Amino acid sequence: MPETRKYQYTVQILGSGRNPVMVVTTFRPFPIYRNKLRPVSLAHEFVNSKIQPGKVVVFIKPTCPYCKKTQEILSQLPFKQGVLEFVDITATDDVNEIQDYLQQLTGARTVPRVFIGKNCIGGCSDLITMQQSGELVTRLKQIGALQ
Numbered sequence: 001m002p003e004t005r006k007y008q009y010t011v012q013i014l015g016s017g018r019n020p021v022m023v024v025t026t027f028r029p030f031p032i033y034r035n036k037l038r039p040v041s042l043a044h045e046f047v048n049s050k051i052q053p054g055k056v057v058v059f060i061k062p063t064c065p066y067c068k069k070t071q072e073i074l075s076q077l078p079f080k081q082g083v084l085e086f087v088d089i090t091a092t093d094d095v096n097e098i099q100d101y102l103q104q105l106t107g108a109r110t111v112p113r114v115f116i117g118k119n120c121i122g123g124c125s126d127l128i129t130m131q132q133s134g135e136l137v138t139r140l141k142q143i144g145a146l147q
Contacts, residue, residue, distance in 0.1 A: 043097035051115050054143050056084045059113040066124035070112040073127060078147040117143045
């Protein structure tokens with residue numbers, strides 16, 4: 001059976017009498033998870049829009065020393081233009097919600113969270129381990145991220 005998609009609407013009725021106006025003020029999809037409906041939050045949409053095949057995305061907080069070290073390591077590699085993105089989650093109003101969603105996706109809510117393609121490799125210490133073993137460059141080549 002094909003998956004169906006349901007939607008949540010918030011409707012306001014403006015005016016009264018014979019010609020009230022109905023205005024849809026919120027429109028959000030409800031994806032189906034195991035036959036249960038759950039609203040998609042803005043944080044989910046934000047994170048999911050950043051994580052893409054062929055890209056390296058790192059969710060950071062600019063004051064975090066581990067995030068700075070991760071940026072330093074990755075910035076030394078010859079990435080193709082537009083493939084590497086550092087996402088400052090403090091620039092949004094949904095920091096806690098983003099970190100909660102990262103925990104659902106990856107098992108940890110700490111930053112940095114490093115994604116190579118659609119796969120999270122972990123944080124700074126995981127990146128360092130992969131770099132030292134040579135696995136980092138191998139994985140980046142597999143997704144075509146390096147020049």
